[in-house]
Amino acid sequence: xxxxxxxxxxxxxxxxxxxxxxxxxxxxxxxxxxxxxxxxxxxxxxxxxxxxxxxxxxxxxxxxxxxxxxxxxxxxxxxxxxxxxxxxxxxxxxxxxxxxxxxxxxxxxxxxxxxxxxxxxxxxxxxxxxxxxxxxxxxxxxxxxxxxxxxxxxxxxxxxxxxxxxxxxxxxxxxxxxxxxxxxxxxxxxxxxxxxxxxxxxxxxxxxxxxxxxxxxxxxxxxxxxxxxxxxxxxxxxxxxxxxxxxxxxxxxxxxxxxxxxxxxxxxxxxxxxxxxxxxxxxxxxxxxxxxxxxxxxxxxxxxxxxxxxxxxxxxxxxxxxxxxxxxxxxxxxxxxxxxxxxx
Amino acid sequence: xxxxxxxxxxxxxxxxxxxxxxxxxxxxxxxxxxxxxxxxxxxxxxxxxxxxxxxxxxxxxxxxxxxxxxxxxxxxxxxxxxxxxxxxxxxxxxxxxxxxxxxxxxxxxxxxxxxxxxxxxxxxxxxxxxxxxxxxxxxxxxxxxxxxxxxxxxxxxxxxxxxxxxxxxxxxxxxxxxxxxxxxxxxxxxxxxxxxxxxxxxxxxxxxxxxxxxxxxxxxxxxxxxxxxxxxxxxxxxxxxxxxxxxxxxxxxxxxxxxxxxxxxxxxxxxxxxxxxxxxxxxxxxxxxxxxxxxxxxxxxxxxxxxxxxx
Numbered sequence: 001x002x003x004x005x006x007x008x009x010x011x012x013x014x015x016x017x018x019x020x021x022x023x024x025x026x027x028x029x030x031x032x033x034x035x036x037x038x039x040x041x042x043x044x045x046x047x048x049x050x051x052x053x054x055x056x057x058x059x060x061x062x063x064x065x066x067x068x069x070x071x072x073x074x075x076x077x078x079x080x081x082x083x084x085x086x087x088x089x090x091x092x093x094x095x096x097x098x099x100x101x102x103x104x105x106x107x108x109x110x111x112x113x114x115x116x117x118x119x120x121x122x123x124x125x126x127x128x129x130x131x132x133x134x135x136x137x138x139x140x141x142x143x144x145x146x147x148x149x150x151x152x153x154x155x156x157x158x159x160x161x162x163x164x165x166x167x168x169x170x171x172x173x174x175x176x177x178x179x180x181x182x183x184x185x186x187x188x189x190x191x192x193x194x195x196x197x198x199x200x201x202x203x204x205x206x207x208x209x210x211x212x213x214x215x216x217x218x219x220x221x222x223x224x225x226x227x228x229x230x231x232x233x234x235x236x237x238x239x240x241x242x243x244x245x246x247x248x249x250x251x252x253x254x255x256x257x258x259x260x261x262x263x264x265x266x267x268x269x270x271x272x273x274x275x276x277x278x279x280x281x282x283x284x285x286x287x288x289x290x291x292x293x294x295x296x297x298x299x300x301x302x303x304x305x306x307x308x309x310x311x312x313x314x315x316x317x318x319x320x321x322x323x324x325x326x327x328x329x330x331x332x333x334x335x336x337x338x339x340x341x342x343x344x
Numbered sequence: 345x346x347x348x349x350x351x352x353x354x355x356x357x358x359x360x361x362x363x364x365x366x367x368x369x370x371x372x373x374x375x376x377x378x379x380x381x382x383x384x385x386x387x388x389x390x391x392x393x394x395x396x397x398x399x400x401x402x403x404x405x406x407x408x409x410x411x412x413x414x415x416x417x418x419x420x421x422x423x424x425x426x427x428x429x430x431x432x433x434x435x436x437x438x439x440x441x442x443x444x445x446x447x448x449x450x451x452x453x454x455x456x457x458x459x460x461x462x463x464x465x466x467x468x469x470x471x472x473x474x475x476x477x478x479x480x481x482x483x484x485x486x487x488x489x490x491x492x493x494x495x496x497x498x499x500x501x502x503x504x505x506x507x508x509x510x511x512x513x514x515x516x517x518x519x520x521x522x523x524x525x526x527x528x529x530x531x532x533x534x535x536x537x538x539x540x541x542x543x544x545x546x547x548x549x550x551x552x553x554x555x556x557x558x559x560x561x562x563x564x565x566x567x568x569x570x571x572x573x574x575x576x577x578x579x580x581x582x583x584x585x586x587x588x589x590x591x592x593x594x595x596x597x598x599x600x601x602x603x604x605x606x607x608x609x610x611x612x613x614x615x616x617x618x619x620x621x622x623x624x625x626x627x628x629x630x631x632x633x634x635x636x637x638x639x640x641x642x643x644x645x646x647x648x649x650x651x652x653x654x655x
Binding site: 190334337339341 | 399400401421432434435496498516519601604605610613615616617619620621
């Protein structure tokens with residue numbers, strides 16, 4: 001009997017601690033290298049909530065994982081703009097009301113009524129930036145502000161070009177280069193796009209996303225598609241790299257913290273979102289990732305270098321960037337086919 | 345696979361005696377194989393006949409569309425008369441050739457290495473075995489990335505050659521087919537060395553002496569006496585190198601620059617990429633599985649025929 005009581009006590013203890021841990025845990029599904037560990041530690045210190053983080057390297061990989069059954073095991077994720085729209089359409093997002101976040105008012109006005117989440121029902125801004133490319137000016141000294149650098153490279157750069165290994169951004173930049181709209185269903189345009197890519201690929205060294213910075217710094221590539229903050233980090237390691245603002249256009253994006261459906265700990269997720277809307281914390285992410293926060297009042301906390309960095313301040317004559325659009329199934333499958341043909 | 349390789353009559357007799365008694369003891373292995381191998385393959389098989397749900401997932405309606413997409417080319421817009429689809433066959437062909445070369449290189453280097461190890465004094469053998477396995481204590485990803493550091497334009501090999509004045513500009517090795525082959529070869533070499541070593545160690549060298557006494561030349565002894573005796577080890581090594589090389593995508597992605605799909609990365613793209621075409625990914629896997637099963641069956645049949653002829 002005593003043994004039994006002991007057992008019961010042990011079992012109760014296990015259950016109790018199990019519950020305690022569950023109640024104090026926040027599970028984040030996040031991009032790689034995108035949040036400083038100190039900030040997560042600070043969140044834990046302030047709230048007592050332990051943070052567990054898994055990472056992904058593309059919006060699509062995250063979607064695939066959540067669809068394959070991981071939905072319900074994470075509280076928040078950080079999808080890009082178009083992916084917020086897709087996930088909302090798939091019913092994978094929970095919604096909140098502005099009154100649930102005390103820092104909701106900190107969201108910059110221009111990021112409040114966005115096309116991908118009008119009025120911010122599921123998401124808050126995390127960071128925003130642009131996707132273009134950087135060029136090693138020691139290797140090529142001509143004008144870099146044209147998408148021709150990637151898709152029709154000058155002889156100095158031939159065989160030294162890296163593109164992102166994600167169909168989305170690479171095909172959108174290719175469409176911008178050709179002057180075609182996104183999600184085009186025009187046969188002539190799509191065939192021309194596919195042919196142009198086949199020709200350009202001969203001059204490419206590699207397809208690499210998570211190594212986009214590394215290939216430029218190491219010299220494996222002398223021109224490479226890159227996100228602006230990653231480009232700033234690359235320049236910090238190799239001063240001759242310069243981020244381009246092509247005259248044909250480039251991509252802008254915004255990553256957003258979303259509340260996932262069936263979140264194991266919705267309350268902690270909301271606390272975390274509130275925490276990230278504090279100007280000081282949003283600035284900490286910006287200082288680390290070198291993008292821009294969509295939050296008011298971050299300026300006093302920002303690294304002064306960011307105010308001057310070329311990657312964060314498009315020159316006056318640069319065009320404005322475009323967001324990636326969400327295509328319907330039939331159209332998307334055409335772009336998938338172009339990508340597969342390109343990589344066959 | 346072990347069954348394929350140990351088909352000597354003595355083994356068979358022993359196996360049949362033991363079988364009845366330990367049948368129950370094998371149950372855990374069968375359960376593990378069932379849950380971890382058979383069930384996933386069945387899921388894949390079923391998924392390959394289902395309809396694609398946009399951006400990942402499946403709709404439970406039967407269709408042959410995934411297989412149709414693999415074999416038939418209906419043009420970018422699906423409105424042209426069907427022709428043979430070369431895109432995926434090309435990807436399969438490239439992967440097979442690459443795996444075949446990796447296997448040949450591993451065999452050319454692995455066989456002499458294993459022979460040397462097995463014929464060295466017993467006390468140094470364990471040391472040599474140990475040396476072969478040391479690099480494999482490190483994760484494959486890390487070894488592949490290190491290889492990349494070695495062979496890049498600004499890496500130590502090129503720097504050294506430049507410093508010695510042997511070349512004027514760096515030799516382009518990274519992001520080439522050569523780099524991929526090197527990566528595969530290096531990744532899977534011990535899978536070739538170890539089974540061959542095990543076979544040669546069991547080989548009775550008195551046979552070689554007898555051959556020499558009968559005036560057989562060295563090469564002749566190697567090809568007509570040694571190699572036939574250690575053939576099971578060689579074949580095991582070849583299978584162990586060929587099959588993982590076929591599905592490898594670390595080396596092609598990191599060393600080859602991911603410019604071309606391999607079977608592995610093609611499947612990955614269907615599940616992780618924008619396409620999100622799970623049935624097609626499953627169909628590609630099933631086709632690969634069928635081809636490999638076919639190769640192994642043909643081999644197993646030849647093996648039984650040659651054994652029965654021999655006795």
